[in-house]
Amino acid sequence: MASPAAERGHEVRQRLLAAAAELIPERGWAAVSTRVLAExxxxxxxxxxxHFPSLPALLNEASVGLLRQVLTEVETRLDTASTPAEAVDAMLASADAYTGADSMSRLAVEAYLAAGRDESLREQLVGVVEGFRQRLGRRLGEQGVSAPDETAAVLLAAVDGLLLHRGSGAGPDAGPVAPVLRRLVS
Incomplete structure (x- = not known):
């Protein structure tokens, strides 16, 4: 059993991560300061x-943790897919929760942009995305998709691109895109 001090420390750490997850999409990565975050x-x-070696380490942990959580939720939906077409539909259904203007979409965009300047963040994001892509490729291979790893890479990039375009107001709904992506896995 953890001591009361350890429990308080864990609770404070979680509050800091939650505050970072709110501030990144609200203000942008570069505008999150230690003072604003602490407040x-x-x-x-x-x-x-x-609690954290640096502000960037805290921001990295908050964003990577949330992105990992989102992809875990996508994988949960994929668990119900028995065909490649159903896997596409599951991914698109998961993407429907994100408009591009919501806080999670904004956090993801901010994290990807920050990763261009932060090697540690880039490595962490690559690890999360690559792990998901490998698991998706394995699943597609088990379902008989040819070139499953390459197909998973294209499918994931297409869904990411769809979400990115939604953020700029140019992204189509998943409905018209679904048949095209289903052909990719057929």
């Missing part, structure tokens, strides 16, 4: 550096 979490700025 949102209801702690002093020194507490941020007690």
């Amino acid at each position: 949102r979490a209801g702690v002093t700025p020194s507490v941020v550096h007690y």
Whole structure:
């Protein structure tokens, strides 16, 4: 059983991660400061550096953790897909929750942009995305899709692109796109 101090420390750490997850999409990655983050979490700025080696490390952990959670939810939907077409439909159904203007979509875009300047974040994002892509490729291979790893890469990139376009207001709904992506896996 954890001590009361350890439990309080865990709770503060979770509040800091939650505050980062709110602030990144609200203000943009570069506008999240230690002071603003601490204020949102209801702690002093020194507490941020007690729990995390740096502000970027905290932002990285918050964003990668949420992206991992989203992909885990997608995988849960994929577990019900018995055909490649159903896998496409499951991925698109998962994507329907994200308009491009919602906080999770904005957080993902901010994280991808920040990864261009932060090698550690880039490595973490690659790990999450590559892990998902490999599992999707394995699933597609088990369902008889030819070139399953390459198909998974294209399918994932297409869904990511759809979400990115939604954020700019140019993305189509999944409905018209679904038949095209189903052909990709047939």
